[in-house]
Amino acid sequence: MSDCRNKVLIIVENLPVPNDRRVWLEAxxxxxxxxxxxxxxxxxxxxxxxxxxxxxxxxxxxxxxxx
Structure with a gap:
């Protein structure tokens, strides 16, 4: 059975996540x-x-x- 949920990929170059709070909150x-x-x-x-x-x-x- 396949997962039909929409998927999002975020690519970040400056800080590791979750340390990058802006990206973590968006995710x-x-x-x-x-x-x-x-x-x-x-x-x-x-x-x-x-x-x-x-x-x-x-x-x-x-x-x-x-x-």
Whole structure:
């Protein structure tokens, strides 16, 4: 059975999410409106250093910051 929910992908280059509060609040608002939300952002330190994390039903994918 396929998932018929609308999906949104947000790509961020400056801060890791959820540390970037503007992007995090936008992702949460979209999720609460019924969208399946995925965010791609740079890796941070600590918790935001994981390559993948699902946080409050938002899929977070992270890549290493360029040198």
């Amino acid at each position: 949460k608002a979209l999720q609460e409106a019924g969208y399946e939300v995925s965010v791609i952002s740079i890796k941070g330190r600590g918790r935001s250093g994981a390559s993948y994390e699902q946080l409050e039903v938002v899929h977070l994918y992270r890549y290493p910051a360029p040198p």
